[in-house]
Amino acid sequence: KAGVTQTPRYLIKTRGQQVTLSCSPISGHRSVSWYQQTPGQGLQFLFEYFSETQRNKGNFPGRFSGRQFSNSRSEMNVSTLELGDSALYLCASRFGPDYEQYFGPGTRLTVT
């Protein structure tokens, strides 16, 4: 079974631009969660989608948004990029709420 895939793997953007990251979960997994990892703050939860509905949201500004499609693929969008948004963005999928999460390789975003 293929693992969680994320595209692109690396991205360089300029302040003020917007970016869209994509995550394809393991086949059959309906839950996708997104996380941000920075050297200063460590790993932080962004949001979780289950069957196309946002179930949980972390403490991030409204510039961070996401969605999930009917095939469980998920995208996250960051608008009006700031230097502090430079981070590794990880997504993880699981079959359901009480199941283990499987992480993708991450997208490394650099904002200049």
Added chain:
Amino acid sequence: KNEVEQSPQNLTAQEGEFITINCSYSVGISALHWLQQHPGGGIVSLFMLSSGKKKHGRLIATINIQEKHSSLHITASHPRDSAVYICAVLKAAGNKLTFGGGTRVLVKP
């Protein structure tokens, strides 16, 4: 104070040594995860546990719900075990993962 605290932050061991990483949390949880992150970023889930003890190869994870404490043990450590180990708790309220700061482990040959 962080809701999830790990110790030590850094650990250096000689190949073959027994390693213990500790995780304490202050919130009600439904499960606790131990994750491994190698340089380059990829995260692997090692264990998900809500009680007792789990073993996988040379790795053992234990949790004491009453004391809000978990440990990850690596027996007969090997240089390939060098990585950052992260404890994460699934909060009972809200079903969100909250992460510890990680323990950087270096195993020298």
